[in-house]
Amino acid sequence: MNHNIWIYLLIMAVVTYLIRMLPLTLIRKEIKNKTIRSFLYYVPYVTLAVMTFPAIISATGNQWTGLAGFVTALVMAYKGQGLFKVSVAACVVVFLLELV
Amino acid sequence: MKEKAVKNWKIFKSGMRDGVPIALGYFAVSFSLGIQAKQIGVSAIAATVMSLTNLTSAGEAAALTLIAAHAPYLEMAISQLVINIRYMLMSCALSQKWDPEMPFYHRFLVAFGVTDEIFGISIGVPGKLNPLYSYGAMALAIPGWTIGTCLGVVMGNILPELIVNALSIALYGMFVAIFVPPAKEDKHVALAVVAAMIGSLACTVMPYVREMSAGSRIIVLTIVISLVAAILFPIDVPEAGKPQTVEN
Numbered sequence: 385m386n387h388n389i390w391i392y393l394l395i396m397a398v399v400t401y402l403i404r405m406l407p408l409t410l411i412r413k414e415i416k417n418k419t420i421r422s423f424l425y426y427v428p429y430v431t432l433a434v435m436t437f438p439a440i441i442s443a444t445g446n447q448w449t450g451l452a453g454f455v456t457a458l459v460m461a462y463k464g465q466g467l468f469k470v471s472v473a474a475c476v477v478v479f480l481l482e483l484v
Numbered sequence: 485m486k487e488k489a490v491k492n493w494k495i496f497k498s499g500m501r502d503g504v505p506i507a508l509g510y511f512a513v514s515f516s517l518g519i520q521a522k523q524i525g526v527s528a529i530a531a532t533v534m535s536l537t538n539l540t541s542a543g544e545a546a547a548l549t550l551i552a553a554h555a556p557y558l559e560m561a562i563s564q565l566v567i568n569i570r571y572m573l574m575s576c577a578l579s580q581k582w583d584p585e586m587p588f589y590h591r592f593l594v595a596f597g598v599t600d601e602i603f604g605i606s607i608g609v610p611g612k613l614n615p616l617y618s619y620g621a622m623a624l625a626i627p628g629w630t631i632g633t634c635l636g637v638v639m640g641n642i643l644p645e646l647i648v649n650a651l652s653i654a655l656y657g658m659f660v661a662i663f664v665p666p667a668k669e670d671k672h673v674a675l676a677v678v679a680a681m682i683g684s685l686a687c688t689v690m691p692y693v694r695e696m697s698a699g700s701r702i703i704v705l706t707i708v709i710s711l712v713a714a715i716l717f718p719i720d721v722p723e724a725g726k727p728q729t730v731e732n
Contacts, residue, residue, distance in 0.1 A: 387555075393537065395564070396544075396560060399564040400568050403568050403569060404571045404574075404595040405592060405596075407572050407576045408579050408592075409595070411576060411580075419714050420714075421719070423710050424576060424577040425714075425719055426673070426713040427577050428603065428662075429663045429667065432663045434705045434706060437685060438681075438684060438685050440656035440660075443655075443656055444650065444652055445649050449649070458664060461660050461664035462664055467502050467605060467661045468504055468505050469661075471657035475651060479646065
């Protein structure tokens, strides 16, 4: 084995930090361009939706409990519950269904 | 002055409160990451340092595969760049969410905590974002992620599977709680979110396209759908994340 684990870790840490840090430090002014602003407005929600679905269905290892957790979260969030409640409710539903 | 300290502490605490589900979800995910690390022979110390310094699930999972394969260093760098490039988009969006008057050094610190989840809750904050909110969330999320990884290596399969399974949906539940409220208020966001889910599902099941890594799927779909939405439904954004001209 001619590769050092610590060099791997160093490379990972540096690359990942630069990706996060550069835009934050280079973009200091507010962006005026309407299309770019609209783009950045949609980005977070689209990203989160892509990451959530369909991954949430297979997250628990059982697609039915996953689906139940997803529906629970959707309903709770639609009713205006906060992050923590929605998240815990989804976990509890999955846990109870797995007990059955 | 004292009043300001009280207000800051309140903001920090609200970040910590929203950080609780993140830390729980991280714990569950990083625990399984730790088990994976152990399987390929990475020590508990190395795995813990990896999680502490990287704070990213997809990137670290891919890195473990590369470490197991004794991949060249350059390949490690490129894979991290590709998988984590979505953080660049998030940081761009986040750069608009701050008060331009905010002391500059905060940007170097907050940058460290740009993860899918912390970004998600930060965007959910109404108006301008106070860095103390991010620090509050990071104060729980980083230990959750790091300790979870460490315990995963050390304790392996001690935690009952039932609990691990239930915890692994925590993160997604949180995502749902972030994108549903704006989708409820703004039908264009709702449209974009539904398109994102359909696109994501299509990319996971369609032949050829499904070979794409999760990281690239996220980047491609995010850029394409957000761009189309921005062109079709441009928005007057007086402050980042706070649309003004939303009709119901």
